[in-house]
Amino acid sequence: xxxxxxxxxxxxxxxxxxxxxxxxxxxxxxxxxxxxxxxxxxxxxxxxxxxxxxxxxxxxxxxxxxxxxxxxxxxxxxxxxxxxxxxxxxxxxxxxxxxxxxxxxxxxxxxxxxxxxxxxxxxxxxxxxxxxxxxxxxxxxxxxxxxxxxxxxxxxxxxxxxxxxxxxxxxxxxxxxxxxxxxxxxxxxxxxxxxxxxxxxxxxxxxxxxxxxxxxxxxxxxxxxxxxxxxxxxxxxxxxxxxxxxxxxxxxxxxxxxxxxxxxxxxxxxxxxxxxxxxxxxxxxxxx
Ligand code: PAF
Numbered sequence: 001x002x003x004x005x006x007x008x009x010x011x012x013x014x015x016x017x018x019x020x021x022x023x024x025x026x027x028x029x030x031x032x033x034x035x036x037x038x039x040x041x042x043x044x045x046x047x048x049x050x051x052x053x054x055x056x057x058x059x060x061x062x063x064x065x066x067x068x069x070x071x072x073x074x075x076x077x078x079x080x081x082x083x084x085x086x087x088x089x090x091x092x093x094x095x096x097x098x099x100x101x102x103x104x105x106x107x108x109x110x111x112x113x114x115x116x117x118x119x120x121x122x123x124x125x126x127x128x129x130x131x132x133x134x135x136x137x138x139x140x141x142x143x144x145x146x147x148x149x150x151x152x153x154x155x156x157x158x159x160x161x162x163x164x165x166x167x168x169x170x171x172x173x174x175x176x177x178x179x180x181x182x183x184x185x186x187x188x189x190x191x192x193x194x195x196x197x198x199x200x201x202x203x204x205x206x207x208x209x210x211x212x213x214x215x216x217x218x219x220x221x222x223x224x225x226x227x228x229x230x231x232x233x234x235x236x237x238x239x240x241x242x243x244x245x246x247x248x249x250x251x252x253x254x255x256x257x258x259x260x261x262x263x264x265x266x267x268x269x270x271x272x273x274x275x276x277x278x279x280x281x282x283x284x285x286x287x288x
Contacts, residue, residue, distance in 0.1 A: 001083045003090045010091050010139055019046030023142035023169075025133060028052040028092075029072035029187035030081045033177040037146040038085040040174050049140050050082045052092040058128030062103050063095075072190055091140070098135065107131045108165075110157050113248055117263055118153050118274065121238055129154055130161050137167050144170045148177075150184050152263055152276040156248050176275075178204065184275045191271045199234030200268045206240065207277040210262045214279035220253045222262075229266060238265035238272065242279065256281045 004010050014021075022041030026034050041048045054071050056063025075092060082090055107127050110119070114126025137145070147155050155173045162169055177185045182204040183197065192200060206225050213220050222242055229237045242253050245261045256279060263276040 001079075001087055001090060003079060003092060005093060006097055007093065007139060010089075013089055014049075014140065020143040021045055021047045021049060021140065023136065023140050023145040024048065024050045024087070025136050025145065025147075026050060026052055026078075027054045027071065027187070028078045029074060029190065030078045031177075031185045031187060031189075033148050033150060033174075033185035035081065035085050036177050037148060037174050038082065038087055040172060041144065041146050042086045044144055044172075047089070048087045049089045049091060049142065050087040051136055051140075052078055052090060053098060053132070055098075055128060055132040056095060057099075057103065057107075057131055058122075058125050060122065062124075062128075070191075072187055091136075098132070104131060108134050108161065110161075113160060114153075114157055116248060117239060117241065117243070118265065121265065121272075126153070126157050130157060133158060133161065134165070134167070137169055142169055144172055146172050146174055149173045150176045150186065150275065152245070152261055153248060156246060159246070182208075184273075186273065188271050188273060192268060196234060196268045196271065199232065200266070200271075200273055202229055202232035202235050203264060203266050203273055203275050207262050207264060207275055210242070211277045211279060214256055214260070214281050215283050217255060217282040219255050220262075220279070222253045229264070234268055236267040238267060240264040245278070 002013055004013060022045035024037045024041050056068055059065055059068035079090060108130035110126040110130050119126050147158060149155060159171050162171055181201055183200055206229050209225055210220055226240045229235055229240060242251050242260050242262050243249060244251055251260050260279045261276055262279055265272060265274045
């Protein structure tokens with residue numbers, strides 16, 4: 001596995017003919033969810049490129065915040081995991097390498113699609129994601145790019161980025177990987193105490209209730225599920241909404257008649273966690 005730190009090294013390495021390329025963009029602190037992305041990329045492509053870059057643009061104040069400073073950085077361990085998973089090239093640039101003239105003036109604007117849900121609590125976040133992902137698409141020219149379904153809004157925004165700006169890339173969403181207790185794998189889980197982790201389980205449990213009600217063809221009663229989360233010990237609800245999977249526009253709830261997505265975010269201690277489930281109406285709980 002080659003580990004490259006500069007854009008010039010990357011351009012050189014990708015210069016030789018190499019068939020199809022699968023890109024797995026990450027911010028490091030890798031877990032099983034990332035390894036599932038790599039496995040999918042490995043199965044589909046001749047060459048797999050992983051990137052590790054904690055992108056300041058997608059954090060509050062362009063990275064001048066605690067969340068950015070405290071984001072786990074563990075390059076040697078991440079490289080071991082990527083090598084074990086069969087990645088061919090890792091691109092792990094510094095901030096100066098990625099943004100040599102400082103914070104970019106020209107950026108991708110994700111408008112209201114990036115401004116709602118996660119974006120409502122994190123202004124500019126999806127513009128930062130779309131900008132860095134556009135740079136990676138331009139630098140690497142992947143055939144396919146792999147993103148975790150856990151960040152459902154990110155997947156939807158990247159699909160629109162590709163459609164609206166004509167990037168010749170196929171976007172693949174890889175299903176959420178959950179730990180045995182049901183919590184969706186996330187780099188942020190590392191920051192949960194044992195007690196916080198137990199509190200955090202209220203999130204997948206609430207989403208499961210919605211998934212089962214949809215499968216049963218019942219009224220989702222979203223407000224009652226919100227109330228359960230609001231009163232769960234150690235949890236502060238940020239949002240819980242039912243949206244269209246492609247546009248992220250809110251859908252009228254009650255009994256749903258077409259597939260939808262339930263998306264939610266909670267705070268547990270100092271950690272903000274997100275999760276989502278697909279709601280498939282009327283399939284029956286046993287056939288989900
Ligand atoms: O999902 C992430 O880890 C990041 O948002 C991404 C896609 C690597 C862009 O920085």
